[in-house]
Amino acid sequence: xxxxxxxxxWETEIRRGVIQLLVLSVLAQEDLxxxxxxxxxxxxxxxxxxxxxxxxxxxxxxxxxEGMIETYKPVGDQRKTMYRLNTRGIAFYGRxxxxxxxxxxxxxxxxxxxxxxx
Numbered sequence: 001x002x003x004x005x006x007x008x009x010w011e012t013e014i015r016r017g018v019i020q021l022l023v024l025s026v027l028a029q030e031d032l033x034x035x036x037x038x039x040x041x042x043x044x045x046x047x048x049x050x051x052x053x054x055x056x057x058x059x060x061x062x063x064x065x066e067g068m069i070e071t072y073k074p075v076g077d078q079r080k081t082m083y084r085l086n087t088r089g090i091a092f093y094g095r096x097x098x099x100x101x102x103x104x105x106x107x108x109x110x111x112x113x114x115x116x117x118x
Contacts, residue, residue, distance in 0.1 A: 018049070019041075019049075019051055019055060019059070020059060020096070021096055021097065021100055022041045022045070022049065022051070023037055023041070023051070023059055023060070024063075024085065024089065024093040024097075025097070026040040026041060026044070027069065027083060027084065027089070027093075028085055028090065031072075031082045031083065031084040032082065033080045033081060033082050033083065034053055034056050034057055034060065034081070034083070035053065037051070037056055037083070038050075038051050038052070038053060038056055060083055063089065064083075067086070067088055068085065068086065068088050068089030068092050069083050069084065069085060069086065069089050070083075070084055070085075071083055071084075072084070
């Protein structure tokens with residue numbers, strides 16, 4: 001396997017969890033439809049993380065099935081499906097956000113470790 005293939009595989013593994021966290025994060029702030037979720041992530045990551053609709057919709061469907069997200073049609077635009085976190089989804093988001101924070105600090109500690117720190 002080439003170095004580029006190894007990097008692409010590594011990035012794919014990281015993106016799986018990060019995308020889930022980012023989708024829940026933007027939904028924790030406001031109800032959105034699928035394209036708005038992708039747009040918010042793109043804008044709020046300074047155009048670094050692009051999430052295709054083909055990734056977002058299966059994730060949303062899974063969270064609806066798991067009882068963490070609810071859907072509704074907005075008044076005046078029955079074509080759109082809006083998504084919102086329910087109580088279970090908010091609690092789940094809070095827990096994975098805490099995990100993310102702990103792991104971020106731990107990884108940062110490794111990157112910035114100096115022998116004299118011990």
